[in-house]
Amino acid sequence: MNPCEFLQWCLAILVLLVIYIYWKTREAYIFWQSRNIPCRKPTFLVGDFADVLLGKKSLGEAAQDAYNEFKNKGPYAGFSMLLSPRLVVMDPEAIKNVLVKDFQHFHNHGSFHNEKDDPLSAHLFAVEGEKWRRLRVKLSPTFTSGKMKMMFGTMMESVNELEDYMDKAVLQNSVLEIKDILARFTTDIIGSCALGIQCNTLKDTNAEFREIGRRMITNKFYASIKRSFTTSYRNLARKLKFKIVDPTVSKFFLNTIEKTIKYRETNNVQRNDFLQLLMQLKNKGCLDENEEGQDVDDKTALTLNEIAAQAFVFFIGGFETSSSTMSFCLYELALNPDIQNKCRNEINKTLEQYYGKLTYDCALQMAYLDSVIYETMRKYPTIPMLPRMCSKDYILPETKTLIPKGTGVIIPVRGLHHDPNIYPEPQKFDPNRFTEEAKKTRHHFTYLPFGEGPRICIGIRFGMMQTRLGLISIIKNYNIMKSDKTSVPLKIDSRAFLTSSVGGIILNFERLGK
Template sequence: MALLTGSWLGDSITLFLGFVTIFVTWIKWSHSYWQRKGLFTPPTTFFFGNGKKIFTQEQSFGDFTVDMYRYFKSHHKPHGGFYLLFMPTYMPVDPELVKYVMQNDFNHFVDRGLYYNEETDPLSAHLFSLDGAKWRNLRVKMTPTFTSGKMKMMFDTLVKCGDQLLTEMNKTVGNTSIDIKDMLSRFTTDIIGTVAFGIDCNSLKNPDNEFNRYMKLFFLDGFWDNIIGFITFVTPGIAKKLGLKAVKPPLSKFFMRVVKDTVDYREKNNIHRKDFMHLLLQLKNRGKLDEDGGILKEIGDDKESDLSINELAAQAFVFFLAGYETSSTTMTFCLFELASNPEIQEKLRQEVFEVLKQHDNKLTYDATMEMHYMEKVINETLRKYPPVPGLNRICTKDYKVPGSNIMIKKDTKVWIPVLGLQRDPEFYPDPEKFDPERFSEENKNERHPYTFIPFGEGPRVCIGLRFGMMQTKVGLSILLKNYKFSVSSKTTVPLQLDPRSFIMSTEGGIWLNYTEV
């Protein structure tokens, strides 16, 4: 018996050691992928590749992106390869190669390679994540929802939310510093809730309301949530097979209920409003937008062109997330830089006063379009702090990199280093300095256009770019017209990026003092 037990134990140990040997060999072989291709790559750490600090939350995606970019740039390479765990990822460094990926040879890089699951995680199947024909068809449907005419239609709603922002800001003006990101997140929640659903979220009045609570749930991750997020990002195919979900079930349940209740109420009562949900309902019931504003329920000739209720909910969801987070993030960093540079703040404030004076002191859509210095200030903010520090693509068919012998195989991940490009001293001398004049027409014309891509570029450029800029201009106009800002001692300077957040965010928040103008 003892002999049999010893034999079994010995066989088990041998089997285990064999498995370990095969696993170690496979990992090392995986981490030699780019070397075998002849592409320059940094030294790796076993198993983690180059992403250990991301996985252990010691480093943000933004800092990681800049590190990889600068490593390749310092070795005078136009591109390079790195590894997230065992997954090889290609990084174009030369702006011209970035242009090839995003524009010239877009047909090789149509997809983002992101996780989505229409059946078990319907809110994940939105325009940002979809690929192939599904993305193309939906993009065509959605594009008319963001024309200048549609933006004007929604503008008054934004201004009304701005009035409530002033009411809340006035409660503590001159008395205490505020976490400006928290205030602006509540502001954008109210805007998106009203514009997307026609619902008064009252986040400014009541920070603990349902919408604000559930939106924060999406961005507040525990250790296990981060592991799931990393798996869905690095290996979406495996995540789908494992049944993992990108959207937390409580949030998904809440959001689907809100969408269905809103759709049912509007259709039963033939209600239409000047908002995003009205446009989605037209796509649901007609497959196209109709300028007369009605919500009729006749189905178009091509039933496949109509949005299903799940597709409608997914688009409303990504619109909510993008509008809630990216605009509040941009405004937060913008106000931090204005508070740190009082002369720029005052120059922008004077522009706001002068433009409003020409429009009977009313904030209108046309007035925001005339605030050209504000546009420079926002663009300089987006240069230093793009909401998403890098953009991902996946190679959809084998691609030979121009000017090289490197062949990128189908299904290879591509990481476009937005933050690396935008903080490169070659393109932006003294990149840490906040200088809106970098975006004068003369200076812009001297730079490669693909060194500034905070919203992406090419056919997959952010579809909500206009709305995001409009929302940001409205918020800044209202705040600068009424208050002067300075940096509070509660803010840690220099700012440190939060390693737990994929979106550009700071540890400890950004606290500002403010007084009435």
């Protein structure tokens, strides 16, 4: 083939590719139009995803925009993620159908995982169907209140280290970037409770576990493109052997889990932590204690890779979400000193009832603190949208419209949480929204920081407890104030999938009398 013919072939292929992309773009538009579901006219190639790809908006913000634009036009809207159609579910009752009532049609997240080439990606959040059901049944007993009490002493060791660190840090400089401090605190808790390893990230800012944590949560442009592609074209991504877990992180976790298990089994070491429970599932297929929710009929053992994947998602899901929630909470308390004082008074009074000792039961008695945390998660939902995948053809109850198998679903959590018709003055920080009386006035499915239904976050108890403990430790010991370096309002990072602030959160801490 001469150069001229080669060029002609290249041009022909390019033209065919452009025609194909144009056809797919138009198909995505017609997909929703033909079903009488309101949507925007998608942009060539990228659909409704241009601002996300350019880093101008996060996926959560894009979903919120769709919610705000279409919420008064019906319970659903159409959205195009690249060339892939997504159904945005906006009505609380319709959301309930997707997450609970018709769960059998939407039991998958639609997240990319590649168990063969990327074993850590095959964790509880991402796996589907029978694989998910089996893992969920086996792992649910590891997060009972009894297991949380078992880990409480281990968690308190990290709380004491946080208090020591804060005392020393404030003596040197009262103005601190609190997000990184709390990320190190949660890294230490998760490392200890999940892996039985002393991470020491509070004592050593360059500790290996902290660097691994930073690599897990990357907001680089390439990572955003890769995440979008693997989510939209999962089968193709698997054939191309795509990996979404950083190879350095994957190697570190697999080696760490293998070495830790080998050491414990060789030396007969027992610890009250998550890994010990996973080891029971590896060796016996079930836990030693037959607690609530355990399916004793299924005693299929977990593999080493399955254990590593669950420890990985527990680590990544625990340290970033809780540290962000605590940071946003302290920021709001600095801006609202009356709420801060009320919260501190409750903490001190409750501690008095327990003779000054912070116990598991004591932490659960602080109702106003919980309301403050709930309001923080309303205003700053760590996961701003919930993904689902239609696993078999579904008829929308309100419209009798067929949604075919394989269609993605988006539930715009941030849109719901910031809807003034649901939460008046949504930018106002008001914990009174979460009194028992106030909660009864709203539809249950208008507040979804942990998801809902059978695929609700399995680690709610753990996440809430470490968040409570971190906040109690700081609020009871420090007056939290704005500094000249505090950003008001906060700028939310548009490149991040999880809700996070640009440049961290800088606050002023004044030590209260001991």
